[in-house]
Amino acid sequence: MRSIEGFVCIARYIEPPRRDILFGPKTNSEIEYSYENFTTNNLIPFTELDQIQTSLNELRARRIFKRRSIGHVKLKIAERSEKEIYALEDEKNFIIVVEVGIVSTEFILLGKSVKGSYGVAHAPVSDLLQNGFKTIPKFKDALYALTEVERQGHIYAHLGTFKMQRVKIPSQVS
Numbered sequence: 001m002r003s004i005e006g007f008v009c010i011a012r013y014i015e016p017p018r019r020d021i022l023f024g025p026k027t028n029s030e031i032e033y034s035y036e037n038f039t040t041n042n043l044i045p046f047t048e049l050d051q052i053q054t055s056l057n058e059l060r061a062r063r064i065f066k067r068r069s070i071g072h073v074k075l076k077i078a079e080r081s082e083k084e085i086y087a088l089e090d091e092k093n094f095i096i097v098v099e100v101g102i103v104s105t106e107f108i109l110l111g112k113s114v115k116g117s118y119g120v121a122h123a124p125v126s127d128l129l130q131n132g133f134k135t136i137p138k139f140k141d142a143l144y145a146l147t148e149v150e151r152q153g154h155i156y157a158h159l160g161t162f163k164m165q166r167v168k169i170p171s172q173v174s
Contacts, residue, residue, distance in 0.1 A: 001084050004075040006045025007167065008038055009055050011065035017117070019129045022071070023055060028104075033058050039107045039129075045073055049167070056169070070167045077160040085143070085159050093135040094142030096125055096149050097158040109162065110149065111135045121152035128162065135162055 009023040022038035024045045035055035038045070046052050052070055059068045077097050078084035088094070096110040098120070110125035112134040117126035125145050126134070136142040142159055149157045 001079065001087060002075075002077040004043050004045060004073065004077070006047050006073065007049055007052055008045050008071050008073050008164075009035060009052060009059055010067075010069045010071050010166070011059050012067040014064055014066055017130055019127070020067075020133070021065075021129060022073070023059070025051065025055070035059065039109065040104065042105060043075065043077075043107055070169055071164045072167050074163045075160055077158050080156065080158065085146075088159060088161060089139050091139070091161045092137060093161050093163050094137070094139065094145075095128060095135055095160050095162040096142070096146050097160045098149065098153070098155055099158075100155075110145070110157075111162070112137070120149045120155070123148035123152050125149060133162070133164055 010020050012020050023035040024038045024041045026034055026036040027041040027044060028036060056068060059065055076088065078088055098108040100106050100108060109128040110119050111128040111131050112126060113124045114126045114131040114134060117130040119125035119127060123145060136145055146157055146159050
């Protein structure tokens with residue numbers, strides 16, 4: 001079971017489709033900014049709020065984003081074993097996590113199906129970044145969604161949980 005906890009920058013991309021993009025610290029030395037998309041940096045969050053200051057200032061300077069804020073995230077991602085999947089049975093806020101990419105890994109985070117937001121084929125999911133971070137509330141529904149994402153998308157996926165709470169920006173960070 002992979003557990004992830006820390007802070008992310010959240011920025012709304014101004015071009016349609018509407019989506020809030022999560023950013024963590026950069027892991028790729030070729031990136032010019034101090035931050036990197038959370039879904040391409042191996043889901044690595046910032047560990048301390050003071051690390052976010054530079055990244056938040058850089059995001060503010062970029063005109064392609066608006067509504068920049070900070071979030072505290074907690075994720076659990078089960079390996080593909082039945083034991084780990086059922087270890088999440090008593091949890092809430094389920095997501096489906098899909099790993100894609102050949103040269104580098106990118107993650108697609110899928111949550112509750114919402115009209116106007118896409119997911120994988122006709123599976124009952126939507127991109128978490130486009131659906132307002134709405135998760136799948138029930139374990140049974142999440143298991144069904146996991147099965148359908150794998151079947152219809154012809155891909156392997158993981159069951160996980162996702163909790164995010166927006167954090168007030170401390171004065172030294174803003």
